[in-house]
Amino acid sequence: MATPTFGTVAPSNPMLTAWVEKIRALAQPDRVFWADGSEAEKEFLLAEAVASGVLTKLNQDKLPGCYYHRSNPNDVARVEQCTFICTPAKDQAGPTNNWATPREMYEKLYALLKGAMAGRTMYVVPYLMGPPGSPLTKVGVEITDSIYVVLNMRIMSRMGKVALDQLGAGDDFNRGVHSVLDCHPDRRFIAHFPQDNAIISVGSGYGGNVLLGKKCLALRIGSYLGREQGWMAEHMLILCVESPTGEKTYVAAAFPSSCGKTNFAMLIPPAAFPGWKITTIGDDIAWMKPGADGKLYAINPEAGYFGVAPGTNRKSNPNAMDTISRDTIYTNVALTPDGGVWWEGHDDPAPVECLDWKGQPWTPASKEKAAHPNSRFTAPMANNPALAAEANDPAGVPLSAIIFGGRRATTMPLIFQSFNWIHGVYLGATMGSEMTAAAAGTLGQVRRDPMAMLPFCGYNMGDYLNHWLGIRRDLTDPPRIFHVNWFRKDAGDKFLWPGFGENFRVLKWVIDRTRGRARASETQIGWMPRYSEFDWTDMDFSREKFAQCMRIDAAEWQRELISQTELFLTLHDRLPKELIFQRELLISRL
Ligand code: GTP
Ligand code: SPV
Ligand code: MN
Numbered sequence: 232m233a234t235p236t237f238g239t240v241a242p243s244n245p246m247l248t249a250w251v252e253k254i255r256a257l258a259q260p261d262r263v264f265w266a267d268g269s270e271a272e273k274e275f276l277l278a279e280a281v282a283s284g285v286l287t288k289l290n291q292d293k294l295p296g297c298y299y300h301r302s303n304p305n306d307v308a309r310v311e312q313c314t315f316i317c318t319p320a321k322d323q324a325g326p327t328n329n330w331a332t333p334r335e336m337y338e339k340l341y342a343l344l345k346g347a348m349a350g351r352t353m354y355v356v357p358y359l360m361g362p363p364g365s366p367l368t369k370v371g372v373e374i375t376d377s378i379y380v381v382l383n384m385r386i387m388s389r390m391g392k393v394a395l396d397q398l399g400a401g402d403d404f405n406r407g408v409h410s411v412l413d414c415h416p417d418r419r420f421i422a423h424f425p426q427d428n429a430i431i432s433v434g435s436g437y438g439g440n441v442l443l444g445k446k447c448l449a450l451r452i453g454s455y456l457g458r459e460q461g462w463m464a465e466h467m468l469i470l471c472v473e474s475p476t477g478e479k480t481y482v483a484a485a486f487p488s489s490c491g492k493t494n495f496a497m498l499i500p501p502a503a504f505p506g507w508k509i510t511t512i513g514d515d516i517a518w519m520k521p522g523a524d525g526k527l528y529a530i531n532p533e534a535g536y537f538g539v540a541p542g543t544n545r546k547s548n549p550n551a552m553d554t555i556s557r558d559t560i561y562t563n564v565a566l567t568p569d570g571g572v573w574w575e576g577h578d579d580p581a582p583v584e585c586l587d588w589k590g591q592p593w594t595p596a597s598k599e600k601a602a603h604p605n606s607r608f609t610a611p612m613a614n615n616p617a618l619a620a621e622a623n624d625p626a627g628v629p630l631s632a633i634i635f636g637g638r639r640a641t642t643m644p645l646i647f648q649s650f651n652w653i654h655g656v657y658l659g660a661t662m663g664s665e666m667t668a669a670a671a672g673t674l675g676q677v678r679r680d681p682m683a684m685l686p687f688c689g690y691n692m693g694d695y696l697n698h699w700l701g702i703r704r705d706l707t708d709p710p711r712i713f714h715v716n717w718f719r720k721d722a723g724d725k726f727l728w729p730g731f732g733e734n735f736r737v738l739k740w741v742i743d744r745t746r747g748r749a750r751a752s753e754t755q756i757g758w759m760p761r762y763s764e765f766d767w768t769d770m771d772f773s774r775e776k777f778a779q780c781m782r783i784d785a786a787e788w789q790r791e792l793i794s795q796t797e798l799f800l801t802l803h804d805r806l807p808k809e810l811i812f813q814r815e816l817l818i819s820r821l
Contacts, residue, residue: 264355298559313329362625421440453518454689463519470484495509536612548732556612632711663680696807
């Protein structure tokens with residue numbers, strides 16, 4: 232029997248093959264591999280990745296179809312300082328992005344790519360962001376010299392033939408080029424060329440830097456295209472709340488990186504709410520567009536989850552634990568002697584001995600963490616027991632609510648509702664959050680992260696906020712906007728709110744508000760629930776504790792308003808007047 236050969240069939244689209252030939256001639260790989268997304272190809276690539284040491288096969292009895300990867304220790308998170316928006320004029324990228332001219336950046340990166348793939352295979356990965364057939368869906372093609380990227384892209388996107396079919400003979404696809412080069416921080420650039428619908432990423436092998444469909448296309452390029460074409464690309468989960476009578480309410484929520492989107496999207500209501508169910512449409516990205524009926528419709532452009540491992544366990548997120556029990560790639564977690572995985576906050580007790588994320592022997596006595604705080608799993612969304620049928624619906628889902636929320640030890644109450652759309656946009660625009668391990672930088676420091684999009688907005692942030700206000704014109708039934716904070720702490724540095732599944736009590740008030748059946752009191756900062764408006768069945772949470780979670784502290788708000796000044800000054804020349812007025816109104820109310 233002839234040995235099957237993989238990756239040898241080039242597609243017939245001449246625009247695509249001409250571009251691939253241009254990159255091949257530049258990067259000089261030993262061979263070109265055309266990915267078709269088939270199961271047989273997956274097995275072939277997995278075997279190759281194991282043979283070359285990129286992946287380790289995990290214990291297949293415990294974790295069928297699961298593999299393990301360690302990244303270079305210098306390459307464990309997104310790198311905002313190396314991320315560029317390349318436009319002819321600086322003010323197109325705006326004050327919150329690193330900027331270079333396209334000409335300058337192409338020149339620099341083509342020089343780095345010259346001969347860079349010698350001795351390597353160049354993979355060509357066609358993919359869809361969005362369900363096949365959706366008017367919002369986009370085609371991308373990623374050229375990469377990383378087999379790890381190919382295997383992750385086939386989980387995170389609809390990859391291979393399905394994308395070539397949608398592209399047909401057309402030229403409308405995102406052109407992405409990725410090379411790990413020598414994985415040196417000095418030669419690490421994530422460059423976006425919005426006007427060319429193109430991306431070049433070099434010098435990294437990690438997640439958001441290299442899975443180009445995700446943050447690069449679906450958010451940075453997507454947000455740019457969305458403004459031109461009348462839609463929005465947002466760093467949001469999408470979920471469906473189903474009541475015992477089968478009533479469905481769709482909610483999107485923007486929390487900054489590592490602030491709870493995956494957990495909220497997979498939430499299981501407490502036992503005290505029989506018949507209530509939450510299903511997941513997406514856990515990280517939403518593409519949203521006003522529909523003909525004046526509602527805001529959202530799709531999840533992704534097909535998988537690239538989720539934070541630490542803290543994920545049977546109690547905090549059972550659906551995630553089921554999702555990652557098979558067909559999953561684990562990156563930078565700890566490897567146990569029996570071919571299993573472990574991380575801080577796993578259900579299993581710390582292993583007596585294991586290898587940490589750097590491959591070093593680790594015991595519970597070790598001072599370092601066994602798993603990197605930004606260690607991740609890549610898993611197909613089809614594995615999620617709570618996957619919503621709507622996740623594959625080309626029409627998307629009509630949103631009733633949008634929730635903003637950051638990681639705030641102080642100031643921000645558990646929940647409040649904006650007075651209206653403009654006030655809601657102000658809440659999103661001024662959102663603050665403590666920095667997490669998802670990006671290289673200072674942990675714990677509060678920074679302004681408008682709509683959780685600070686690292687992901689592909690154009691001028693002032694124009695972006697104007698776009699948010701402008702979208703309202705196409706909505707006769709806009710989603711109501713809310714603000715949450717699961718992370719407020721007491722004087723002893725303990726979280727005041729238990730979070731996770733108990734967040735359902737907050738979510739229930741949100742959806743009841745959108746349906747006009749929950750009460751609220753008007754406060755200086757927005758509409759807030761009283762203690763009695765929450766259903767506390769089976770939860771021991773006193774009036775006093777709730778008051779602590781909801782407290783509006785004058786001194787804290789004074790500091791909050793002062794710290795917003797910095798953002799407003801940064802954005803001053805394009806900041807919408809509406810937001811300045813909202814701030815003035817808030818000051819006068821306080
Ligand atoms: P990205 O994938 O980086 O965009 O992050 P994400 O927003 O999806 O964050 P994720 O749900 O993975 O949560 C990140 C961390 O926050 C994990 O360590 C969780 O355990 C923790 N977390 C999530 N929800 C809650 C909550 O309600 N309360 C508390 N205290 N921690 C939470
Ligand atoms: C985030 O940082 O918001 C992520 C992980 O979702 S990454 O894909 O690495 O950007
Ligand atoms: Mn994210």
